[in-house]
Amino acid sequence: MTVEAGARAVAGLRLGAGIGWRPEIADAVERMDVDWVEAVAENVCPGHVPESLLRLRARGVTVVPHGVGLGLGGAERPDPGRLAALAERAEVLGSPLVTEHIAFVRAGALEAGHLLPVPRTREGLAVLCENIRIARDSLPVPLAVENIAALFTWPDEELTEGQFLYELVERTGVRLLIDVANLYTNQVNSGEDAVRALDELPLEALAYVHVAGGVLREGVWHDTHAHPVPPQVLALLGELCARAEPPGVLLERDDDFPPAGELEGELRAIRETVRGSAAAVRGNVVVPPAGGAAVPEAARTRLAEEQYALLAALVAGGPVPGGFDAGRLAVQAGALAGKRGQVVGKVAPELPRLLGARYRAAFRAYATTRPLTGGYRRDALDFAAHVLEHADPPLPARTRRALTRWHADRSGPVPPRGGPRRWLGRGAPRG
Known part of the structure; x- marks a missing residue:
């Protein structure tokens, strides 16, 4: 399929109302009246597609793979292996398009474990555009990219969110996945006018819309995907629908899943909002421009240095780069550590069970200056070793x-130097 043909195919795609498919709610999703689902691409193994997704596909439900690991906003060009994996998932699921985020997720050897905002500067935009062209040319179906939620902004930004996305579409022809919950998050956290952003967006490029919940903590809105959709986000969805008819709307929920009836109630509210606000227009075809100017390597080098310094401050205890709000970066660092702890707790559920109420605080203390570099299973082992070495007060x-045995069992045939015996030999209160 040519790029132009792909653009026309997506422009004519009518998805309807859907929900994010997650293993924890797979049975409930199969019983729901949904037109389509979205699955996290990195959680789908092409050789072992979950039976639930296969059953949904068999009954005609569209499945869209939603990537989280490409890092299209990073200084490095997209990794060919990650692009090939995303392409393979699109093909095995028979998807009409794939989606990713306007974000960076790594810098040098550091991994964020989460989506971080790109600088809305001319230079940052140029790097993003070239990365999107590379990705688009490597995928068998059209690509749509999503605006993200942010707890902080970069200094000296030159474009509003709406302007940035407008120019991105104008230069690349990429489709947009607009998350209205993320627009609301950025309005609360950064003072950006979400309705103005809608007015500035090229809604003719709309592929579909995300809706999700969050929570306000100490004046900062956290896009948790673990809370009900608030009225403010539904109102913003209504504002979007008054301007353009969205090809599809999807409810995202990633944690603290409620009963199926509550999810169905949120889907009904989304459908009613769309019907009550629908514009009498449909999107136009956006044909990607041919080629594009190459980005000077100096621009990528500057962006790499800036992103590494920022990520070091967030995950490795580095100094706050000049121009950033130190308080907001502290909030973001805490959020990153908390999310990382949740993932480690799912990969190694014995750890939160063994440590109980101490787990969350202990993991945050560990993660503050120890970046994620070897994957979450390695992270679980390193965290356990850290607790055995540095727990304060000492562990019972x-x-x-129990923690020493757990670590020894999972460290392979040769435990770390001096490991279990050293830890068992430490004085600790009996219990």
Whole structure:
């Protein structure tokens, strides 16, 4: 399929109302009246597609792979292996398009474990545009990219969010996945006018819309995907629908899943909002421009240095780069550590069970200056070793023995130097 043909195919795609498919709610999703689902691409193994997704596909439900790991806003060009994996998932699921985020997720050897905002500067835009062209040319179906939520902004930004996305579409012809919950998050956290952003967006490029919940903590809105959709986000969805008819709207929920009836109620509210606000227009075809000017390597080098300094401050205890709000970066660092702890807790559920109420605080203390570099299973082992070395107050003897055995069992045939015996030999209160 040519790029132009792909653009026309997506422009004519009518998805309807859908929900993010997650293993924890797979059975409930199969019982729901949904037109389509979205699955996290990195969680789908092409050789072992979950039976639930296969059953949905068999009954005609569209499945869209939603990537989180490409890092299209990073200084490096997209990794060919990650692009090939995303392409393979699109093909095995028979998807009409794939989606990713306008974000960076790594810099040098540092991994964020989350989506971080790109600088809305001319230079940052040029790098993003070239990365999107590379990705688009490597995929068998059209690409749509999503605006993200942010807890902080870059200094000296030159464009509003709406202007940035407008120019991105104008230069690349990429489709947009507009997350109205993220627009609301950025309005609360950064003072950006979400309705103005809608007025500035090229809604003719709209592929579909995300809706999700969050929570306000200490004046900062956290886009948790673990809370009900608030009225303000539904109102923003209505504002979008008054301007353009969205080809599809999807409810995202990633954690603290409620009963199926509550999810169905949120889907009904989304459908009613769309019907009550629908514009009498449909999107136009956006044909990607041919080629594009190459980005000078100096621009990528500057962006790489800036992103590395920022990520070091967030995940490795580095200094706050000049121009950033130190308080907001502290909030973001805490959020990153908390999310990382949640993932490690799912990869190694024995750890939160063994440590109980101490787990969350202990993991945040560990993660503050120890970046994620070897994957989450390695992270779980390193965290356990850290707790055994540095727990304050000391672990009860029973917990220490259990955690030592857990670490030894999962460290391979040769435990770390001096590991279990050293930890067992430490003085600890009995219990």
